[in-house]
Amino acid sequence: MIACRKLGFGVVVAVAIAGVLACPSPAAGQSAPARAPLDRVVSFPAPVGEERLDVGRGALGAWHRIRKLATAASLLHVTAHPDDEHSGMLTLASRGWGARTALLSLNRGEAGANAIGPELFDALGLIRTRELVLAGRYYGLDDLYFTTAVDYGYSKSVDEAFRSWDRETVLEDMVRVIRLNRPLVVVSRFHGSARDGHGHHHAAGLLTPEAVTAAADPARFPDQITREGLRPWRVLRTFRGGVRGGEPFHVEVDATGDSPWLGDSYQRWASRGLALQRSQTAGRVRTGGGRYLYERRDREGAAEGSDGEAGASFFAGLDVSLGGLPALLGEEATAETASRLAELQRMIDGAAAEFDFRAPARSVPGLVRGLELLRSAIAALEAAPETRFHLSIKERQFEYAILAASGVNIAAELEGTPGSSVLVPGQTATVRVSVTTPVPGDIAISAVRLADRGGTLAHAADVGRGEGGFTAELQLRAPAPGRDGATAEAAAPYFGRDGLARNQYEVSDSTDLHLPWRGSALSATVELVVEGGSVAHTVPVTASVPRLPYGSVTRTVEILPALSVSVEPAVRIVPVDDAGAASGGPDADASGPDVGASGTVEVRVRIDANAGPLAAETRLELPEGWTATPAAVRHDFRDSGETADASFAVTPPPGWRGAVEIRAVARAGGADDTAEYGTGYRTIEHRDLRLARLWRPARATVRSVPVARMDGARIGYVMGVGDEVPAGIEALGATVELLDEAGLAALAPGADAVAAGERRFDAIVIGTRAYAVREDLLEHNQRLLEYARGGGHLVVLYQTQEYVPSAMAPYPASLPRGAEEVSEEDAPVRLLRPDHPLMTTPNRITETDFDGWVEQRGSKFFAEWDPAYTPLVETHDQGQAPQEGVWLTAPVGEGRYTYLALALHRQLPYGVPGAYRILSNVLTPRGRGAAMPRDPGGPR
Numbered sequence: 019m020i021a022c023r024k025l026g027f028g029v030v031v032a033v034a035i036a037g038v039l040a041c042p043s044p045a046a047g048q049s050a051p052a053r054a055p056l057d058r059v060v061s062f063p064a065p066v067g068e069e070r071l072d073v074g075r076g077a078l079g080a081w082h083r084i085r086k087l088a089t090a091a092s093l094l095h096v097t098a099h100p101d102d103e104h105s106g107m108l109t110l111a112s113r114g115w116g117a118r119t120a121l122l123s124l125n126r127g128e129a130g131a132n133a134i135g136p137e138l139f140d141a142l143g144l145i146r147t148r149e150l151v152l153a154g155r156y157y158g159l160d161d162l163y164f165t166t167a168v169d170y171g172y173s174k175s176v177d178e179a180f181r182s183w184d185r186e187t188v189l190e191d192m193v194r195v196i197r198l199n200r201p202l203v204v205v206s207r208f209h210g211s212a213r214d215g216h217g218h219h220h221a222a223g224l225l226t227p228e229a230v231t232a233a234a235d236p237a238r239f240p241d242q243i244t245r246e247g248l249r250p251w252r253v254l255r256t257f258r259g260g261v262r263g264g265e266p267f268h269v270e271v272d273a274t275g276d277s278p279w280l281g282d283s284y285q286r287w288a289s290r291g292l293a294l295q296r297s298q299t300a301g302r303v304r305t306g307g308g309r310y311l312y313e314r315r316d317r318e319g320a321a322e323g324s325d326g327e328a329g330a331s332f333f334a335g336l337d338v339s340l341g342g343l344p345a346l347l348g349e350e351a352t353a354e355t356a357s358r359l360a361e362l363q364r365m366i367d368g369a370a371a372e373f374d375f376r377a378p379a380r381s382v383p384g385l386v387r388g389l390e391l392l393r394s395a396i397a398a399l400e401a402a403p404e405t406r407f408h409l410s411i412k413e414r415q416f417e418y419a420i421l422a423a424s425g426v427n428i429a430a431e432l433e434g435t436p437g438s439s440v441l442v443p444g445q446t447a448t449v450r451v452s453v454t455t456p457v458p459g460d461i462a463i464s465a466v467r468l469a470d471r472g473g474t475l476a477h478a479a480d481v482g483r484g485e486g487g488f489t490a491e492l493q494l495r496a497p498a499p500g501r502d503g504a505t506a507e508a509a510a511p512y513f514g515r516d517g518l519a520r521n522q523y524e525v526s527d528s529t530d531l532h533l534p535w536r537g538s539a540l541s542a543t544v545e546l547v548v549e550g551g552s553v554a555h556t557v558p559v560t561a562s563v564p565r566l567p568y569g570s571v572t573r574t575v576e577i578l579p580a581l582s583v584s585v586e587p588a589v590r591i592v593p594v595d596d597a598g599a600a601s602g603g604p605d606a607d608a609s610g611p612d613v614g615a616s617g618t619v620e621v622r623v624r625i626d627a628n629a630g631p632l633a634a635e636t637r638l639e640l641p642e643g644w645t646a647t648p649a650a651v652r653h654d655f656r657d658s659g660e661t662a663d664a665s666f667a668v669t670p671p672p673g674w675r676g677a678v679e680i681r682a683v684a685r686a687g688g689a690d691d692t693a694e695y696g697t698g699y700r701t702i703e704h705r706d707l708r709l710a711r712l713w714r715p716a717r718a719t720v721r722s723v724p725v726a727r728m729d730g731a732r733i734g735y736v737m738g739v740g741d742e743v744p745a746g747i748e749a750l751g752a753t754v755e756l757l758d759e760a761g762l763a764a765l766a767p768g769a770d771a772v773a774a775g776e777r778r779f780d781a782i783v784i785g786t787r788a789y790a791v792r793e794d795l796l797e798h799n800q801r802l803l804e805y806a807r808g809g810g811h812l813v814v815l816y817q818t819q820e821y822v823p824s825a826m827a828p829y830p831a832s833l834p835r836g837a838e839e840v841s842e843e844d845a846p847v848r849l850l851r852p853d854h855p856l857m858t859t860p861n862r863i864t865e866t867d868f869d870g871w872v873e874q875r876g877s878k879f880f881a882e883w884d885p886a887y888t889p890l891v892e893t894h895d896q897g898q899a900p901q902e903g904v905w906l907t908a909p910v911g912e913g914r915y916t917y918l919a920l921a922l923h924r925q926l927p928y929g930v931p932g933a934y935r936i937l938s939n940v941l942t943p944r945g946r947g948a949a950m951p952r953d954p955g956g957p958r
Contacts, residue, residue, distance in 0.1 A: 056407070056410055056411070058161075058198050058199075058530075058531075058532065058533060059160075059161060059198065059199055059200075059411055060118070060160050060161065060411055060414050060415065061161055061533060062151075062154060062159050062160055062161055062162055063151055063162075063534060063535070063708075064557065064558065065155060066558060066560050066572045066573070066574060067560065067562075067571060067572020067573075068571060068572060069152075069155065069572075069708070071155055071156070073279065073280060074155070076378070076425075077375040077376075077378045078279055078375075079422045080373075080378040080381070080419065080422040080423040081279060081373060081375070081378070082113060082158065082279070083415065083418050083419035083422045083423070084366070084369055084370050084373060084381065084385075084419050084423070085113075085116040085370065086112075086116050086118070086160075086415050086418075086419070087116075087366045087369075087388075087412065087415055087416060087419055088116055088363075088366045088367060088370060089115065089116045089117060089338050089339070090202070090338045090339065090340060090342070090343050090346070090408055090412070091111075091115060091116070091117035091118065091202060091203075091332075091333045091336075091338040092117055092118035092119070092120070092199075092200075092201045092202050092203070092408075093111060093117055093118075093119055093120070093201050093202065093203040093204070093205055093332060094120045094121075094122055094195070094196065094199055094201040094203070094204045094205070095107070095108060095119070095120070095121050095122070095205045095206075095207060096122045096124075096192070096204065096205070096206050096207060096208075096222055096226045097121065097122070097123050097124070097207040097208075097222060098123065098124045098125065098207075098208065098216065098218035098219045098221065098222040099123060099124070099125060099126075099127045099130070099146075099169060099218065100123055100126065100127045100146040100147070100149060100150040100153075100295060100298075101127070101146075101149075101150070101153075101292065101295045101298050101299065102123070102207055102208075102219070103121055103123075103153075103157075103207060103292075104205075104207055104259060104271075104310050105153070105156075105157055105285075105288035105289065105291060105292045106271075106273030106274075106284055106285035106288045106289075106307065106308045106310070107205070107271045107273060107310045108121065108157040108158070108159065108288065109156065109157045109158060109273065109284045109285070109287055109288040109291075110271060110272075110273040110275075110284040111271075111332075112157060112158030112159065112160070113157075113158045113277065113279070113280065113284065113287075114277060114284055115331065115333075117333075118160045118161075118201075118411065119157070119158065119159055119160055119161075120159065120160060120161035120162070120163065120199050120201060121150075121154065121157075121159055121161070121162050121163070122163045122164070122165070122192065122195050123150065123162075123163070123164050123165075124164075124165050124167050124188060124192075124218065124221070124222050124225075125143075125164065125165065125167045125168055125169040125218070126143035126144075126146055126147050126164055126168075126169065127142065127143060127146035127169050127298070128140055128142055128143035128146075128168055128169040128170075129142075129169040129170055129171040129172070129873055130142060130146065130169065130297065130298055131297075131298070131739070131786075131787065132145070132297045132739055132740065133296060133297055133298065133299070133300040133739045133787065133790070133791065134296050134297050134300075134704055134739070134740075135297075135702075135704065135739070135740045136739075136740030136741055136742060137702060137740075138741075138923075138924065138927070139518060140514075140515070140712060141700065141702055141710075141712045142297065143168075143169070144511070144702055144710040144712060145297050145702060145704065145707065145710065146295065146297060146298070147164070147534050147535065148534075148707040148708050148710060149294060149295040149296065149297060149298075149707065150162065150295065150534075151534055151708070152291070152294045152295075152706060152707065153291035153292055153294050153295055154291070155291065156287060156288060156290055156291025156292075156294075157288055157291055161199060162533070162534055163195045163198075163199070163532040163533065164532060164533075164534070165188055165191035165192060165195075165532070166187070166191055166513060166522050166523040166524075166525060167183050167187075167188050167191070167521065167522055167523075168515065168520070168521045168522060168523060169218070170182050170521045170873060171841050171843070171873040171874045172216065172839060172841035172874065172877075173216060173217030173218055173841060174216075174217055174841055174842075174895050174896075174897070174898065175217045175220070175896070175897065176212075176217045176220035176221050176224060177217070178217050178841075178842065178896070179217035179218055179220065179221040180221065182521050183221070183521055183522070184522060185221075185225075187522060188221075188225060189225055189228060189229055189232060190239050190242075191532065192225060192226070192229035193229050193232045193233045193238065193239050193242065194239070194242055194246075194248070194531075194532065195532055196229060196230065196233040196251055196253065197233050197242060197248040197249065197250065197251045198248065198532070200251045200404075200407060200408070201253060202253070202254045202255070202333070202336070202338070202346075203253065203254060203255045203256070203257065203332045203333065204226060204230050204253050204255075204256045204257070205256075205257045205258075205259065205312065205332065206222065206223050206226035206227070206256070206257065206258040206259060206315075207219075207222065207223075207259050207260075208220065208222050208223030208226075208258070208259060208260050209223050209258055209259065209260025209261070210222075210223030210224045210226070210227070210258055210260075211223065211260070213260060213262075214260060223258060223260065226256070226258070227256050227258070227315050227316075230253045230256050230316070233250065233251050233252075233253065234250050234251060234252040234253070235250065236250045249403070253316070254316075254336065254346075255314060255316050255332060255336075256314070256315045256316040257269065257312040257313065257314050257315060257332060258312065258313050258315050259310060259311070259312055261311035261312060261313050262311070263311070265311070265313075266313065267311040267312060267313050268312060268313055268314040268330075269311075269312045269314070269330045269331065269332055269334075270309060270310070270311050270312075270330060271309070271310045271312070271330075271331075272308065272309050273285040273288065273308040273309070273310070274308035274309065283308065284308070285307060285308030286305075289303050289304050289305065290303065292304060294706065296704075300790065300791065312332070339363050340359045340362055340363045340366075340409070340412070341356060341359040341360040341362075341363050343359070343405050343408055343409070344356070344359075344402055344405045347402075347404040347405055347408070348404075349401075349402040349403075349404055349405050350401075350402065351399065351402060351405065352398065354398065355395050355398045355399060358391055358394060358395040358398075359395055361391060362388055362391050362392055362395065365384060365387065365388045365391065366388060368384065369381050369384045369385060369388070372384075378422075378423045378425070379423055379424050379425060381419075381423045382420060382423050382424045382548065382549055383549050385416065385419055385420045385423060386420060386548060386549040386550065386551035387551075388416060389413065389416040389417070389420065389551050389553075390551055392409060392412060392413055392416060393413065395409060396409050396410060396413065417553045417554065417555065420548055420551070420553050421548075421553060421555055424455055424461075424548060425455050425456045426453065426454070426455045426461075426546070426548070426555075427452075427453070427454050427455070428451070428452070428453050428542075428544050428555050428557050429450075429451070429452050429557060429560070430449055430450070430451045430452075430468075430540075430541070430542035430557050430558070430559040430560065431449070431450050431452070431559070431560055431561065431562070432447060432448070432449060432559055432560065432561040432575050433447070433448040433449070433450050434447055434448045435447060435561065435658075437563055437564055437659075438561065438563065438658060438659060439560070439561035439563050439573040439574065439575050439576060440575070440576050440577075440578050440628050440658065441539075441540075441575060441576070441577050441578075442505075442577065442578060442579065442580045442628050442629045442658075443505060443577065443580075445629065449468055449540070449542065449559055451466055451468075451478070451542045451544065453544055453546070461546060461547065461548055462546065462547040463544060463545070463546060463547075464545045464546070464547055464552065465477065465478070465543075465544070465545040466478035466542065466543070466544050466545075467542070467543050468540065468541075468542050468559075469540070469541055469542075469543065470539060470540055470541075470577070471508070471529065471536070471537055471538075471539065475540075505577070505578065505579040506578075506579050506697040506713060507526060508527075508577070509539070509576060509577060509578050509579070509711075509713070510526075510699070510711070510713035511535060511536065511713070512525060512526055512527045512528075512529070512530050512531065512535075512536050513525055513526075514526065514713070518872050518873070518928065519872075538558035538559065538574050538575070539559075539574070539575055539576050539577045540558070540559035540575050540577070541556050541557065541558050541559060542556065542557055542559060543555070543556040544556075544557075558574045558575070559574070559575045560572050560573060560574055560575060561573055561575055568705070573708075573709055574708075576711075578628045578699075579628065579695055579697070580627070580628055580629040580632060580686065580693065580695070581625055581626065581627060581628070581629075581632070581634055581684050581686055581695040582624075582625070582626040582628065582695070582697070582698040582699050583623065583624075583625055583636070583682055583683070583684045583695050583696060583697065583698045583716040584623070584624050584626075584682075584698030584699065584700060584714065584716055585621065585622065585623055585624075585680075585682050585698075585716050585717060585718040586622055586624060587718070587742070587745060587927060588714065588717075588718055588719065588927070588928075589718065589719045589720075589721060589927060589928055589929035590619050590620075590621065590718055590719070590720045590721070590749070590929070591720075591721055591722075591723045591725075591749050591929050591931075591934055592619050592670070592720060592721065592722045592723065593723055593724075593725045593726070593727045593749075593750060593751070593934075594675065594722040594723065594724060594725075618667040618668060618669045619667075619668050619669075619670075619720060620665060620666070620667060620668070621638060621646070621665070621666045621668050621680060621682075621718055621720075622663060622664070622665050622666075623636055623638075623651075623663070623664040623665075623666070623682045623716070624661060624662075624663055624664075624698070625653060625661065625662045625663075625664065625684055626660075626661050626698070626699075627655035627657075627658055627659070627660045627661070627662075628658050628659075629655075629658050630655045630656050630657040630658050630660065631654070631655060631656050631657070632654075632655045632686050633652065633653070633654050633655070633686060634652070634653050634654075634655065634684045634685065634686040634695075635650050635651070635652045635653075635684065635685050635686075636650065636651045636652075636653070636664045636682060636683070636684045637649065637650045637651075637682070637683055637684075637685075638666055638668065638680055638681065638682055638683075639680065639681040639682075639683060640668065640680055641678045641679075641680075643670070643671035643674075644668060644669065644670055644671065644678070644680075645668070645669050646666045646667065646668050646669075647666065647667045647669075648666065651664035651666075664682075668680065668720070670720070674722065675722045676721075676722060677719055677720065677721040677722070677929075678719070678720050679717055679718070679719055679720075680717060680718050680719075680720060681696060681715070681716060681717045682696065682716040682717065682718075683695070683696045683716070684696075684716075695716075696715060696716050696717075697713065697714070697715055697716060698713070698714065698716050699711035699712060699713045699714070700712040700714070719929065721929045721931075723929070723931040723934050723935070724861075724931065724935070725750065725861055725931065725934045725935045725938050726860035726861050726938050726942065727750055727751040727938075728747070728750040728751045728752040728938060728941060728942055728943075729751040729752075730751075730752075730943075731751070731752040731753070731780045731781075731941060731942065731943050732752070732753050732755070732778060732779050732780050733747050733752050733753065733754050733755070733779060733780065733781050733782070733783060733941055734754075734755050734757050734761070734778070734779040734781070734782040734783070735747070735754050735755070735756050735757065735782070735783045735785060736756075736757050736762070736782065736783065736784045736785055736788050736792065736795060737756055737785045737788065738784070738785035738786050738787045738788030738789075738790070738791055738792065738815075739785075739786060739787045739788075739790070739791055740785075741785055741786055741923040742923065742926055742927045743783065743785060743786075743815070743922060743923050743926060743937075744756065745926070745927075746922070746926030746927075746933070746934065746937060747783075747937065747941065749934070750934065750937065750938055750941075752941065755778075755779070757782070758794075759794035759798075762794055762795065762797075762798035762801060762802075763794075763798060763801075765798070765801045765802070765804075765805055779805075779810060780810070780811065780941070780942075780943035781810065781811040781812075781813055781940070781941045781943075782802060782805060782810060782811070782812055782813070783813045783814075783815065783941070784802075784812070784813065784814040784815060784817075785815055785923075786815045786816055786817070786923050787816070787817060787818055787820075788815075788817070789817050789818070789820045789821040789826070790817070790818050790820040790821075796826075799826050803828055803910070803915075805913070806828065806910040806911065806913040806914060806915050807828075807910050807911030807912065807913060808911065808912060808913060809911075809912040809913045810913045810914075811913055811914045811915075811916065811940075811941070811944075812910070812913070812914070812915050812916070813916045813918055813940055813941070814827075814915075814916070814917050814918070815918055815919070815922065815923065816876065816877050816878040816918070816919040816920075816921070817833065817878060818837075818878060819833060819834070819835045819837070821833055823880065823883075823917070827915065827917070828886075828908065828910045828915050829883070829884035829886040829887060829908055829915075830883070830884045831880045831882060831883040831884060831887065831906075831917075832880060832881045832882040832883070833878065833880055833881065834881050837877075837878040837879055837880075837881065838878075838879045838881070838898070838901050838903070839874065839875075839876060839877035839878060839879065840874060840875035840876055840877075840893050840894060840895050840898070840901060840904070841873075841874045841875075841895055842874070842875070842895045842896065843871040843872055843873050843874055843875065844871070845875050845893050845894060845895050845896075846893065846894070847865055847868040847875070847891055847892070847893045848865075848891065848892045848893070848900075849863070849864070849865065849890070849891055850889050850890055850891055850892055850902065851888060851889075851890050852864075854888065854890055854907075855944075856890060856907055856916070856939050856940060857890060857939070858939075859939065859942070859944075860938065860939065860942055861935040861938055861939055863932075863935060863936060863939060866932070867931070867932030867935050867936065868893075868932055869932065870930055870931070870932070871921075871925055871930055871932070871933075872924055872925060872928055872930065873921065873924050874921045874924065875893050875904070875920065875921060876893070876904045876905075876919045876920040876921045877919060877921060878919050879901050879903035879904045879919050880903030880906060880917060880919075881903060882903075883903065883906060884908075886908045886909075887906040887907065887908045887917075888906060888907055888908065889902040889903065889904075889905065889906050890905045890906070890907065891904060891905050892904075903917075903919070904919045904920060905917070905918050905919065905920060916940060918936075918940065920933075920936065922936070922937060
């Protein structure tokens with residue numbers, strides 16, 4: 019032990035990062051033994067660098083931590099998706115009442131829309147997970163959990179939800195979270211009735227009380243008890259939300275009051291956090307609200323409810339003081355232990371009452387004495403496991419409070435790899451662990467250790483005084499590098515699925531099961547002695563990475579394979595049909611040319627180097643009879659961070675039809691030690707969000723699609739929130755030009771363009787939700803209509819309420835805020851005008867073109883329209899009225915306008931044949947003067 023009376027000191031540990039993944043944590047299924055349950059309580063991801071909020075720093079941060087010590091109150095809030103949460107209630111509970119707060123979301127919102135980029139499905143789930151963590155920092159969450167259920171899209175009924183999800187599996191996950199977190203109160207966001215609207219919401223409301231009951235029953239999910247070391251847990255009270263004004267309720271939580279510590283009301287502060295879930299909110303702050311009604315639903319509470327009181331608490335009538343814990347939990351404590359707990363409560367209350375915002379460190383001696391008193395109380399509670407559990411949580415909160423009040427800051431920073439936060443197995447690196455505090459006093463370091471997820475890598479056993487502080491160096495011999503498979507598996511999320519048809523994630527490693535993401539690849543633990551009391555704190559190892567023009571960002575260090583190999587896009591379609599052939603679905607046979615115009619399909623491989631220098635050779639593994647040119651591509655990477663692209667022209671055998679899988683493999687190393695890499699990641703980076711990587715095997719599916727090509731067609735595309743529709747158009751042979759503000763402004767007025775013969779585009783497509791995010795589109799909307807009148811085809815994909823067709827379309831129509839959608843991807847489809855030119859030329863569209871769709875049919879349908887429009891198809895979910903506003907078209911002058919609300923943007927990336935055939939019909943050039951006849955329609 020070394021006493022340090024300086025204002026700051028540092029410890030440097032130089033380590034060779036051993037093949038961390040050469041001996042990873044054993045892969046385990048969901049039911050495998052998990053680590054100590056307490057490791058997933060008070061485990062909200064620690065902020066790094068710029069993620070820290072001002073209210074979490076300095077005196078305000080210390081005050082919040084001390085407030086948490088004064089009560090044993092705890093609650094778990096259950097929702098269905100990220101951004102469902104009652105944000106104001108959570109913020110008031112945590113930052114106002116000091117309760118331990120946890121949030122459980124049944125899924126990660128994979129099937130939502132994306133207002134900030136092109137990512138959908140699992141990539142969007144990673145984004146929304148990070149957005150919810152960002153929002154949770156505002157709420158003051160102590161824990162955030164997810165089940166393994168996947169958001170498969172909007173569900174109009176709970177019956178559909180339970181057909182798509184395995185109800186028992188979701189329930190098992192919820193029970194595990196309750197047994198892990200052991201909250202006194204569970205609060206459902208939803209009512210558990212049809213009023214919840216979304217089938218997932220209804221399911222969350224129904225399953226919450228069922229999970230509470232099952233968590234207390236040792237006969238339910240017994241493996242959690244016998245194999246995972248959990249214990250049954252009886253929640254004291256259960257409440258449900260969704261109670262409407264004028265209905266009976268038990269508790270009204272009013273979050274509209276101002277907080278002197280936040281400088282705002284709890285609700286407005288919470289709304290700032292909620293608005294940061296930008297993929298769904300587009301950054302809009304939701305104003306108003308802040309009063310939440312809840313009905314009690316546990317056995318002791320009257321199911322019918324009664325009029326409650328504004329400001330009432332979920333914990334009214336419960337003794338949630340530390341001294342009241344044993345009786346509250348149905349356990350007994352000795353008189354001596356009861357006395358210690360009562361004294362501890364007095365000490366905490368005194369620390370809060372005497373807290374000095376100008377000198378928070380004055381609280382440290384009292385907090386240290388309280389921690390030692392708490393530990394003595396825990397040691398005397400061997401026969402009271404529940405009280406021990408809750409007091410052990412309080413012990414961790416005490417350590418947080420002591421560090422916050424003393425101003426201690428612990429950081430572990432990677433050195434020697436400038437601008438990078440990535441290491442590869444076998445690489446030698448230096449980690450600088452620094453501990454600083456503005457408060458002089460008797461502070462000492464008793465131990466510093468560096469660990470990966472598998473265990474301790476290095477100890478700083480000898481700490482010597484150096485210039486400017488204390489240093490210690492420890493060298494390790496790096497073992498043989500890990501191989502791609504093990505490295506990638508340990509670096510990827512602990513959850514994944516092998517296709518969109520699966521509505522539940524598989525778990526590769528249960529260590530971090532239900533948490534937002536895996537624990538840090540590298541972490542540093544410092545054991546301190548503060549005012550004579552021992553405090554341990556663990557921080558992730560981080561690195562500073564440039565992100566110009568915003569300066570630099572702090573990232574947690576990752577251990578990645580030396581090479582990442584990925585294939586984009588994951589699905590390649592090969593047009594193999596001539597005009598007029600009918601679709602037969604994904605596996606249909608068809609006549610016509612073998613493979614488009616050139617007889618080949620391009621497969622693009624991206625190789626990212628995380629180490630260098632490194633020579634790599636990339637090849638494709640092809641089915642029998644297929645060939646690739648070139649046979650291999652060699653790259654010599656000089657340094658880490660370099661990327662390379664390899665393009666292969668792949669030719670199938672004559673007459674091929676169907677679907678095949680092509681794998682890309684990169685080999686690197688010497689003649690005697692060659693490593694093979696066949697896995698890669700897609701980096702997902704958005705401002706304010708922690709970096710994410712979507713891992714996939716380096717493979718692509720090549721699928722033949724009976725569809726007419728569009729060689730020579732010129733398409734303009736106005737990108738909205740981002741999608742892969744332009745790539746789908748290009749796959750049909752057309753040329754796509756993305757139109758920015760200058761491109762829209764350069765569109766010649768329709769009449770002038772016709773006169774000069776200068777129409778640049780055969781069609782212009784307005785991407786999904788473009789009117790919601792493109793102000794320049796509103797400015798130049800008239801130019802687009804003139805383009806259509808002059809002989810072009812203006813195609814508008816689905817829009818939200820920002821698009822007002824009465825003012826922005828050529829003829830009146832209605833697109834209400836709650837516009838209809840069809841969420842069942844296999845909903846029946848009826849062709850209303852099977853002989854319409856858009857249904858027959860160049861491909862004949864039939865009902866089979868709607869086979870094999872993913873997630874949904876479409877969204878945001880017109881509700882009413884002028885007789886000039888012709889509806890082409892009708893579809894509907896179970897129990898829904900027929901919807902004909904999904905695909906409408908109308909002649910406009912010499913051209914055409916089409917509103918196409920089918921979910922093409924979700925189908926094209928996955929090679930759904932019918933989506934390509936519809937796209938081909940809509941965008942194929944028809945020549946000036948080929949306006950289609952006005953079909954009889956009528957308002958709807």
